[in-house]
Amino acid sequence: MTTDFEKLKQTITSTSVSNEQAKKLQQLIDKLPSILSKLDNPEYDEIFGYRINIASEEYVNVSIRNEILLKFLAADKYDLELATKRIIDTLNWRNEFQPLSAAFEEKFDPELTKLGVITDFGKDGKDNLKVLTWNLYGNIKSPKELFEKYGENGTKVDINNVSKLPGSLFLRWRIGLMERSLALIDFSDSHNNKIGQIHDYKNVSMFKMDPGMKQATSQIIEIFGQNYPELLSIKFFINVPAIMSWVFTFFKKLKIISPETLNKFEVLSGGDLSNWFKRSRLPKEYGGEIGSKSGSNGQTDETIFDIEVSNSEYKIGEYGQVILKRLGDKEIAEINNDVD
Numbered sequence: 001m002t003t004d005f006e007k008l009k010q011t012i013t014s015t016s017v018s019n020e021q022a023k024k025l026q027q028l029i030d031k032l033p034s035i036l037s038k039l040d041n042p043e044y045d046e047i048f049g050y051r052i053n054i055a056s057e058e059y060v061n062v063s064i065r066n067e068i069l070l071k072f073l074a075a076d077k078y079d080l081e082l083a084t085k086r087i088i089d090t091l092n093w094r095n096e097f098q099p100l101s102a103a104f105e106e107k108f109d110p111e112l113t114k115l116g117v118i119t120d121f122g123k124d125g126k127d128n129l130k131v132l133t134w135n136l137y138g139n140i141k142s143p144k145e146l147f148e149k150y151g152e153n154g155t156k157v158d159i160n161n162v163s164k165l166p167g168s169l170f171l172r173w174r175i176g177l178m179e180r181s182l183a184l185i186d187f188s189d190s191h192n193n194k195i196g197q198i199h200d201y202k203n204v205s206m207f208k209m210d211p212g213m214k215q216a217t218s219q220i221i222e223i224f225g226q227n228y229p230e231l232l233s234i235k236f237f238i239n240v241p242a243i244m245s246w247v248f249t250f251f252k253k254l255k256i257i258s259p260e261t262l263n264k265f266e267v268l269s270g271g272d273l274s275n276w277f278k279r280s281r282l283p284k285e286y287g288g289e290i291g292s293k294s295g296s297n298g299q300t301d302e303t304i305f306d307i308e309v310s311n312s313e314y315k316i317g318e319y320g321q322v323i324l325k326r327l328g329d330k331e332i333a334e335i336n337n338d339v340d
């Protein structure tokens with residue numbers, strides 16, 4: 001006969017769990033009603049598009065819910081109290097920030113969208129390196145100008161009536177990129193429950209610590225560290241000019257990045273990624289074989305933008321759609337109230 005405990009263990013397929021870890025998971029599940037009752041908004045029970053609630057509630061996918069809870073436990077080394085606090089903080093943050101809106105509803109200026117790409121190499125990608133977010137921060141001509149416009153003190157542009165949502169446009173764009181990449185992974189798949197990230201610093205000409213950029217960088221590092229546990233496999237920093245390697249020492253000294261995250265860093269002075277990814281899936285500039293295309297300027301090399309995941313390929317989960325609809329209804333109600 002299968003015991004409840006064994007049944008619980010069977011819901012986890014992304015990794016193997018010890019009895020001790022499964023016990024902690026069960027305790028965390030048992031605490032869910034109390035966790036939800038402590039939230040700023042007890043109705044906001046969504047993480048990464050999934051409902052985090054008791055099994056009898058509609059839309060709860062028990063297996064995925066457990067996989068997500070396990071990530072929170074693992075990030076806090078199975079300390080139940082710390083993991084509980086992290087989940088409460090994350091649910092409160094998501095309620096306030098509405099990351100699914102940043103990912104799937106809001107539209108951003110090309111100045112921001114040219115800084116990031118998501119690719120999915122599917123079965124051609126190594127384990128937990130199938131889905132990648134590429135941050136082409138080297139494309140920023142002037143960090144000062146960019147962060148003046150899109151950083152914390154920049155103009156809050158009213159896009160789709162979301163100006164009431166918190167965060168700078170840069171932050172909302174960056175979180176949106178992260179959330180969209182998570183819509184491509186499968187939390188229950190041991191081969192595809194994490195993403196890889198690539199920071200391409202090609203052409204970073206001058207690197208002065210612009211205050212707006214410094215502020216945005218530490219804010220993003222903190223938000224990712226708190227709210228996106230156990231989701232990153234490797235973070236590549238490529239085309240890093242030798243003269244700028246001091247930045248890593250700087251971040252280590254600041255101690256805002258956890259040692260576990262620091263261990264995931266892979267730093268390359270060039271841009272050749274063919275040791276990690278199939279050459280047939282990479283554009284030439286990253287050591288791959290993806291060739292050239294003809295356009296109005298004649299033959300040009302294909303870029304990473306030519307292989308980006310298209311909008312129709314993102315699968316917003318059922319509950320994610322419920323959350324987005326709820327937000328849309330709330331916005332309409334607020335607009336109507338303003339008109340009244």
Ligand code: HEM
Pocket residue numbers: 135137138140143174199201204207213216217218220221224235237240241244245246247248251257261
């Ligand atoms: C124009 C220049 C740069 C810009 C705009 C920029 C922007 C950012 C941003 C926004 C983040 C937050 C994390 C994220 O978005 O994933 C970040 C993280 C980071 N950057 Fe840069 N960066 C620049 C140059 C550099 C250089 C030259 C280096 C190193 C040589 C560097 C090293 C790092 C490191 C180590 C992190 C922490 C990563 C993490 O914990 O996720 N950055 N950068």
